[in-house]
Amino acid sequence: MRACFCKDVPRLMPRSANTPAASSSHDWPVRIVGLLVFLAGVGLLVWVFVMANRLFHAPAPPLPAAPSPNAANPGPSPFLAIGAGFSDLLRRLLLLLLMSVAGSVIASKGIQLYFAARPLAAGSGAPSEATPAVPDPVAPRPATKP
Numbered sequence: 001m002r003a004c005f006c007k008d009v010p011r012l013m014p015r016s017a018n019t020p021a022a023s024s025s026h027d028w029p030v031r032i033v034g035l036l037v038f039l040a041g042v043g044l045l046v047w048v049f050v051m052a053n054r055l056f057h058a059p060a061p062p063l064p065a066a067p068s069p070n071a072a073n074p075g076p077s078p079f080l081a082i083g084a085g086f087s088d089l090l091r092r093l094l095l096l097l098l099m100s101v102a103g104s105v106i107a108s109k110g111i112q113l114y115f116a117a118r119p120l121a122a123g124s125g126a127p128s129e130a131t132p133a134v135p136d137p138v139a140p141r142p143a144t145k146p
Helices: 020-026 028-057 078-117
Strands: none
Touching (some): 028 078
């Protein structure tokens, strides 16, 4: 068994201004900001779903007319028009994917901020002054009866 030679490390967690009991009166602005960030993320996700619905219910673009073989200047190839339409569709789908990921991340960060500012309830595992932060491996243990 290895001995711990860390004598400079404090064994007990001192109460400070950062503990939930000391800061519970000033955490409501942070919770409100967290809730607003969450709602902004959800709003962005709703907007992405509305845009995707519009994109999927939009009528298909008309097919380009085939050039007449007698024309001296046939104009652009119909394949270029089809390729341009496909690239525009692909660009819109990628933007929707990017916006949905961004909305999810923003909503997740809002929830994390909200719950990080929430005070712990009494008896829910909040550290107390007598709870050791790191157990002492060399401390004598009470003898157990066989």
